[in-house]
Amino acid sequence: MGGPVKRICAIFPVVVVLVALSGATTIIAITPEEVYQDGRRAFTLGHWREAREHFDRFTQTWPDHSLVTDAQLLGSLADLRSRQEIRDQQDADHLASLTARYRALRDKVSVSEIAELAVAVEEPALRQKAASASQLVHLSPGELQHLLNRGLLPAPAADPVGTLSWIHAWRAIHDGRCPAALRGQLDLWRARSLWAVRLSPLAAQANAERLFRLGCWPLEPALDRFVRSAFRQGNPDVKREAALLGISAQELSTRRPGRGRSGRSDYLTYLQERGIHSEEAWCPR
Secondary structure, eight states: OOHHHHHHHHHHHHHHHHHHHHHHHHHHOOOHHHHHHHHHHHHHTTOHHHHHHHHHHHHHHOTTSTTHHHHHHHHHHHHHHHHHHHHHHHHHHHHHHHHHHHHHHTTTSOHHHHHHHHHHHTHHHHHHHHTOHHHHTTOOHHHHHHHHHTTOSOOGGGSHHHHHHHHHHHHHHHGGGOOHHHHHHHHHHHHHHHHHHHTOHHHHHHTHHHHHHTTOOSHHHHHHHHHHHHHHHSOHHHHHHHHHHHHHHHHHHHTSTTOOOOSSOHHHHHHHHHTOOGGGOOOOO
Protein backbone atom coordinates (compact mmCIF):
# COMPACT_ATOMS: atom_id res chain seq x y z
CA MET A 1 0.00 0.00 0.00
CA GLY A 2 1.14 3.54 -0.81
CA GLY A 3 1.74 6.51 1.38
CA PRO A 4 -1.83 7.94 1.31
CA VAL A 5 -3.29 4.61 2.41
CA LYS A 6 -0.84 4.41 5.29
CA ARG A 7 -1.78 7.92 6.32
CA ILE A 8 -5.52 7.03 6.29
CA CYS A 9 -4.91 3.89 8.34
CA ALA A 10 -2.85 5.88 10.80
CA ILE A 11 -5.49 8.60 11.13
CA PHE A 12 -8.56 6.29 11.31
CA PRO A 13 -8.09 5.06 14.90
CA VAL A 14 -7.74 8.65 16.04
CA VAL A 15 -11.00 9.57 14.31
CA VAL A 16 -12.75 6.61 15.94
CA VAL A 17 -11.46 7.63 19.34
CA LEU A 18 -12.55 11.20 18.76
CA VAL A 19 -16.01 10.05 17.66
CA ALA A 20 -16.23 7.76 20.63
CA LEU A 21 -15.09 10.52 22.93
CA SER A 22 -17.49 12.88 21.26
CA GLY A 23 -20.30 10.39 21.75
CA ALA A 24 -19.35 9.85 25.38
CA THR A 25 -19.23 13.57 25.94
CA THR A 26 -22.73 13.94 24.47
CA ILE A 27 -24.07 11.26 26.81
CA ILE A 28 -22.76 12.86 30.00
CA ALA A 29 -22.99 16.51 28.99
CA ILE A 30 -25.90 17.46 31.22
CA THR A 31 -25.70 20.81 32.94
CA PRO A 32 -26.34 21.42 36.63
CA GLU A 33 -29.17 23.76 35.70
CA GLU A 34 -30.91 20.93 33.85
CA VAL A 35 -30.66 18.61 36.85
CA TYR A 36 -31.92 21.39 39.11
CA GLN A 37 -34.86 22.16 36.83
CA ASP A 38 -35.75 18.45 36.63
CA GLY A 39 -35.93 18.48 40.41
CA ARG A 40 -38.06 21.64 40.44
CA ARG A 41 -40.42 20.13 37.87
CA ALA A 42 -40.85 16.93 39.86
CA PHE A 43 -41.30 18.93 43.07
CA THR A 44 -44.03 21.09 41.52
CA LEU A 45 -45.87 17.96 40.36
CA GLY A 46 -45.66 16.39 43.81
CA HIS A 47 -43.36 13.57 42.69
CA TRP A 48 -41.43 13.71 45.93
CA ARG A 49 -39.11 10.73 45.55
CA GLU A 50 -38.12 11.74 42.02
CA ALA A 51 -37.51 15.33 43.15
CA ARG A 52 -35.37 14.14 46.06
CA GLU A 53 -33.23 12.04 43.73
CA HIS A 54 -32.62 14.97 41.37
CA PHE A 55 -31.72 17.37 44.17
CA ASP A 56 -29.47 14.81 45.87
CA ARG A 57 -27.64 14.31 42.58
CA PHE A 58 -27.30 18.07 42.12
CA THR A 59 -25.89 18.75 45.59
CA GLN A 60 -23.47 15.80 45.43
CA THR A 61 -22.20 16.57 41.93
CA TRP A 62 -22.01 20.39 42.15
CA PRO A 63 -21.60 21.22 45.86
CA ASP A 64 -20.24 24.70 45.09
CA HIS A 65 -23.00 25.75 42.69
CA SER A 66 -24.92 28.94 43.48
CA LEU A 67 -28.20 26.98 43.55
CA VAL A 68 -26.99 24.36 46.01
CA THR A 69 -28.77 25.95 49.00
CA ASP A 70 -32.10 25.97 47.16
CA ALA A 71 -31.50 22.38 46.08
CA GLN A 72 -30.76 21.31 49.65
CA LEU A 73 -33.92 22.97 50.94
CA LEU A 74 -36.20 21.55 48.25
CA GLY A 75 -34.52 18.14 48.53
CA SER A 76 -35.13 18.10 52.28
CA LEU A 77 -38.79 19.04 51.82
CA ALA A 78 -39.20 16.37 49.14
CA ASP A 79 -37.60 13.81 51.45
CA LEU A 80 -39.95 14.77 54.27
CA ARG A 81 -43.04 14.61 52.06
CA SER A 82 -42.02 11.33 50.45
CA ARG A 83 -42.16 9.54 53.81
CA GLN A 84 -45.94 9.21 53.68
CA GLU A 85 -45.69 7.99 50.09
CA ILE A 86 -43.18 5.35 51.19
CA ARG A 87 -45.34 4.34 54.16
CA ASP A 88 -48.39 4.05 51.92
CA GLN A 89 -46.47 1.77 49.57
CA GLN A 90 -45.20 -0.32 52.48
CA ASP A 91 -48.75 -0.64 53.83
CA ALA A 92 -49.99 -1.68 50.38
CA ASP A 93 -47.23 -4.29 50.06
CA HIS A 94 -47.94 -5.59 53.56
CA LEU A 95 -51.66 -5.86 52.85
CA ALA A 96 -50.96 -7.71 49.59
CA SER A 97 -48.75 -10.17 51.47
CA LEU A 98 -51.38 -10.72 54.18
CA THR A 99 -54.09 -11.18 51.56
CA ALA A 100 -52.05 -13.83 49.72
CA ARG A 101 -51.43 -15.74 52.95
CA TYR A 102 -55.08 -15.43 53.96
CA ARG A 103 -56.25 -16.88 50.64
CA ALA A 104 -53.79 -19.75 50.97
CA LEU A 105 -55.00 -20.58 54.49
CA ARG A 106 -58.74 -19.91 54.52
CA ASP A 107 -59.73 -23.34 53.18
CA LYS A 108 -57.30 -25.17 55.47
CA VAL A 109 -58.16 -23.83 58.92
CA SER A 110 -61.33 -23.03 60.87
CA VAL A 111 -63.11 -19.71 60.63
CA SER A 112 -62.31 -18.87 64.27
CA GLU A 113 -58.60 -19.54 63.77
CA ILE A 114 -58.33 -17.21 60.80
CA ALA A 115 -60.82 -14.56 61.96
CA GLU A 116 -58.20 -12.01 63.04
CA LEU A 117 -56.32 -12.35 59.77
CA ALA A 118 -59.56 -12.04 57.80
CA VAL A 119 -60.45 -8.78 59.53
CA ALA A 120 -56.94 -7.40 58.92
CA VAL A 121 -57.27 -8.14 55.20
CA GLU A 122 -60.58 -6.30 55.15
CA GLU A 123 -59.19 -3.27 57.02
CA PRO A 124 -59.23 -0.81 54.07
CA ALA A 125 -62.96 -1.41 53.63
CA LEU A 126 -63.46 -1.17 57.40
CA ARG A 127 -61.71 2.20 57.45
CA GLN A 128 -64.29 3.51 54.99
CA LYS A 129 -67.10 2.20 57.17
CA ALA A 130 -65.53 3.79 60.24
CA ALA A 131 -66.00 7.20 58.65
CA SER A 132 -69.80 6.82 58.69
CA ALA A 133 -71.96 6.20 61.75
CA SER A 134 -74.63 4.62 59.54
CA GLN A 135 -72.04 2.08 58.35
CA LEU A 136 -70.66 1.40 61.82
CA VAL A 137 -73.86 -0.17 63.05
CA HIS A 138 -73.53 -2.95 60.45
CA LEU A 139 -70.06 -4.07 61.55
CA SER A 140 -69.75 -7.50 63.09
CA PRO A 141 -68.39 -7.74 66.66
CA GLY A 142 -65.03 -8.91 65.30
CA GLU A 143 -64.81 -6.03 62.83
CA LEU A 144 -65.73 -3.46 65.45
CA GLN A 145 -63.22 -4.94 67.90
CA HIS A 146 -60.50 -4.67 65.25
CA LEU A 147 -61.26 -1.00 64.61
CA LEU A 148 -61.26 -0.23 68.33
CA ASN A 149 -57.98 -2.05 68.94
CA ARG A 150 -56.32 -0.31 65.99
CA GLY A 151 -57.52 3.13 67.09
CA LEU A 152 -59.34 3.70 63.80
CA LEU A 153 -62.52 5.21 65.25
CA PRO A 154 -62.94 8.88 66.17
CA ALA A 155 -62.31 9.46 69.88
CA PRO A 156 -65.49 9.81 71.99
CA ALA A 157 -64.61 13.38 72.98
CA ALA A 158 -64.70 14.42 69.29
CA ASP A 159 -68.47 13.82 69.13
CA PRO A 160 -69.82 12.55 72.46
CA VAL A 161 -73.50 12.39 71.54
CA GLY A 162 -72.72 10.93 68.11
CA THR A 163 -70.61 8.22 69.77
CA LEU A 164 -73.38 7.40 72.23
CA SER A 165 -75.86 7.22 69.34
CA TRP A 166 -73.96 4.75 67.15
CA ILE A 167 -73.07 2.52 70.12
CA HIS A 168 -76.72 2.48 71.20
CA ALA A 169 -77.79 1.52 67.66
CA TRP A 170 -75.05 -1.11 67.33
CA ARG A 171 -75.90 -2.73 70.65
CA ALA A 172 -79.56 -2.92 69.65
CA ILE A 173 -78.56 -5.07 66.66
CA HIS A 174 -75.58 -7.08 67.90
CA ASP A 175 -75.84 -7.26 71.68
CA GLY A 176 -76.73 -10.96 71.68
CA ARG A 177 -73.46 -11.78 69.89
CA CYS A 178 -71.28 -9.23 71.68
CA PRO A 179 -68.51 -10.76 73.84
CA ALA A 180 -68.23 -9.45 77.40
CA ALA A 181 -64.83 -7.85 76.74
CA LEU A 182 -66.17 -5.88 73.77
CA ARG A 183 -69.25 -4.88 75.78
CA GLY A 184 -66.94 -3.54 78.47
CA GLN A 185 -64.90 -1.64 75.90
CA LEU A 186 -68.01 -0.06 74.40
CA ASP A 187 -69.27 0.92 77.84
CA LEU A 188 -65.91 2.59 78.48
CA TRP A 189 -66.45 4.58 75.28
CA ARG A 190 -69.92 5.54 76.49
CA ALA A 191 -68.45 6.58 79.85
CA ARG A 192 -65.79 8.67 78.12
CA SER A 193 -68.50 10.30 76.01
CA LEU A 194 -70.58 11.14 79.08
CA TRP A 195 -67.51 12.46 80.87
CA ALA A 196 -67.02 14.94 78.02
CA VAL A 197 -70.69 15.89 78.30
CA ARG A 198 -70.40 16.18 82.08
CA LEU A 199 -67.60 18.70 81.67
CA SER A 200 -69.62 20.74 79.13
CA PRO A 201 -72.75 22.03 80.95
CA LEU A 202 -74.04 24.15 78.08
CA ALA A 203 -73.82 21.28 75.58
CA ALA A 204 -75.26 18.90 78.18
CA GLN A 205 -78.40 20.95 78.63
CA ALA A 206 -78.78 21.49 74.88
CA ASN A 207 -78.60 17.73 74.27
CA ALA A 208 -80.58 16.61 77.31
CA GLU A 209 -83.51 15.26 75.28
CA ARG A 210 -81.29 13.18 72.98
CA LEU A 211 -79.33 11.89 75.95
CA PHE A 212 -82.56 10.89 77.68
CA ARG A 213 -83.65 8.88 74.61
CA LEU A 214 -80.27 7.11 74.66
CA GLY A 215 -80.67 6.15 78.32
CA CYS A 216 -77.96 8.60 79.37
CA TRP A 217 -79.91 11.11 81.42
CA PRO A 218 -79.54 12.06 84.25
CA LEU A 219 -75.84 12.21 83.55
CA GLU A 220 -74.25 11.11 86.81
CA PRO A 221 -76.13 7.82 87.27
CA ALA A 222 -75.57 6.93 83.60
CA LEU A 223 -71.86 7.75 83.83
CA ASP A 224 -71.52 5.67 87.00
CA ARG A 225 -73.36 2.74 85.35
CA PHE A 226 -71.14 2.66 82.28
CA VAL A 227 -67.94 3.04 84.31
CA ARG A 228 -68.92 0.11 86.55
CA SER A 229 -69.84 -2.03 83.54
CA ALA A 230 -66.53 -1.30 81.82
CA PHE A 231 -64.64 -2.00 85.05
CA ARG A 232 -66.47 -5.30 85.53
CA GLN A 233 -66.33 -6.67 81.98
CA GLY A 234 -63.32 -5.08 80.33
CA ASN A 235 -59.83 -6.42 79.75
CA PRO A 236 -57.01 -5.10 82.00
CA ASP A 237 -56.41 -1.99 79.87
CA VAL A 238 -60.13 -1.15 79.88
CA LYS A 239 -60.35 -1.79 83.65
CA ARG A 240 -57.46 0.60 84.25
CA GLU A 241 -59.08 3.39 82.21
CA ALA A 242 -62.45 2.75 83.81
CA ALA A 243 -60.91 2.94 87.28
CA LEU A 244 -59.17 6.24 86.49
CA LEU A 245 -62.36 7.66 85.04
CA GLY A 246 -64.39 6.38 88.00
CA ILE A 247 -62.07 8.11 90.49
CA SER A 248 -62.31 11.37 88.53
CA ALA A 249 -66.11 11.19 88.39
CA GLN A 250 -66.34 10.45 92.12
CA GLU A 251 -64.01 13.31 92.94
CA LEU A 252 -66.07 15.75 90.89
CA SER A 253 -69.28 14.52 92.45
CA THR A 254 -68.07 14.92 96.04
CA ARG A 255 -67.06 18.53 95.36
CA ARG A 256 -70.68 19.49 94.70
CA PRO A 257 -72.57 21.20 97.55
CA GLY A 258 -74.33 18.76 99.86
CA ARG A 259 -72.18 15.81 98.77
CA GLY A 260 -69.88 14.24 101.33
CA ARG A 261 -66.89 12.06 100.53
CA SER A 262 -67.68 8.38 100.20
CA GLY A 263 -65.51 5.65 101.66
CA ARG A 264 -62.42 4.16 100.06
CA SER A 265 -62.92 3.81 96.30
CA ASP A 266 -62.91 0.30 94.80
CA TYR A 267 -61.24 1.86 91.78
CA LEU A 268 -58.40 3.30 93.85
CA THR A 269 -57.95 -0.02 95.64
CA TYR A 270 -57.67 -1.80 92.29
CA LEU A 271 -55.14 0.66 90.93
CA GLN A 272 -53.02 0.52 94.07
CA GLU A 273 -53.03 -3.27 94.04
CA ARG A 274 -52.07 -3.17 90.39
CA GLY A 275 -49.19 -0.83 91.18
CA ILE A 276 -50.31 2.36 89.47
CA HIS A 277 -47.89 5.30 89.34
CA SER A 278 -49.84 8.36 90.47
CA GLU A 279 -47.66 10.66 88.35
CA GLU A 280 -49.06 8.95 85.23
CA ALA A 281 -52.64 8.44 86.42
CA TRP A 282 -54.28 10.87 84.01
CA CYS A 283 -58.02 10.71 83.47
CA PRO A 284 -58.98 9.25 80.05
CA ARG A 285 -60.29 11.90 77.68
